[in-house]
Amino acid sequence: MHQYRGKLIVHTGSMFSGKTSSLERDLKRFKIAKYKTIAFKPAIDNRYNKNEIVTHDLTYMNAILVKNIDDIIEYSKELKPDVIGIDEIQFLGGSVDKIIEGINGFLKKNLTVIVAGLDMDFTGKPFEVIKELMPIADYLYKHHAVCVRCGADAWVSNRKSKDKERIKIGASDEYEPLCRMCFLKEKR
Ligand SMILES: Nc1ncnc2c1ncn2[C@@H]1O[C@H](COP(=O)(O)OP(=O)(O)O)[C@@H](O)[C@H]1O
Numbered sequence: 001m002h003q004y005r006g007k008l009i010v011h012t013g014s015m016f017s018g019k020t021s022s023l024e025r026d027l028k029r030f031k032i033a034k035y036k037t038i039a040f041k042p043a044i045d046n047r048y049n050k051n052e053i054v055t056h057d058l059t060y061m062n063a064i065l066v067k068n069i070d071d072i073i074e075y076s077k078e079l080k081p082d083v084i085g086i087d088e089i090q091f092l093g094g095s096v097d098k099i100i101e102g103i104n105g106f107l108k109k110n111l112t113v114i115v116a117g118l119d120m121d122f123t124g125k126p127f128e129v130i131k132e133l134m135p136i137a138d139y140l141y142k143h144h145a146v147c148v149r150c151g152a153d154a155w156v157s158n159r160k161s162k163d164k165e166r167i168k169i170g171a172s173d174e175y176e177p178l179c180r181m182c183f184l185k186e187k188r
Pocket residue numbers: 013014015016017018019020021022054055056057144145146147148177
């Protein structure tokens with residue numbers, strides 16, 4: 001795992017595409033390789049247990065709740081991890097510039113940073129932080145859920161309700177992964 005020192009790994013895609021599962025798998029592998037790993041998640045995502053990252057398959061991993069990148073920097077000074085995992089990065093508070101600056105700071109110090117986050121919101125608009133992270137990633141994985149209408153690779157997380165606010169925590173009660181064609185049909 002030495003080759004990942006100072007590298008940025010980005011897992012993105014729609015909901016249910018396996019981003020969190022991939023983050024968990026990566027962190028477990030680094031742990032097996034005897035690296036000190038710490039997982040963080042934004043305090044806003046209270047869907048499941050507070051101090052855990054939970055996948056849609058209900059596998060989980062301990063995580064530290066944070067408000068912004070400064071919290072992650074502070075915890076990292078104290079706990080001195082080799083590998084930092086951040087789930088749901090689209091919910092991390094503060095400016096995108098600050099998040100990128102913080103992540104670049106970790107990479108300069110030769111830490112491995114693994115992030116998972118949505119590429120787009122329910123309207124198909126990109127989340128700004130992922131838009132900035134994708135080109136600077138060393139390893140970029142765009143994951144796909146299965147479209148619940150036709151079985152093709154999904155492209156977007158369609159919101160089932162008419163609510164318009166950008167942030168709305170939920171799972172299959174609120175969202176369904178759709179391919180582009182099924183999404184366009186839905187919106188016609
Ligand atoms: N339509 C779907 N397509 C793919 N996986 C699905 C779907 N619905 C539920 N799942 C479940 O979601 C899991 C992925 O969960 P998770 O890693 O939490 O995804 P993400 O973090 O991208 O939302 C899959 O392993 C699968 O069991």
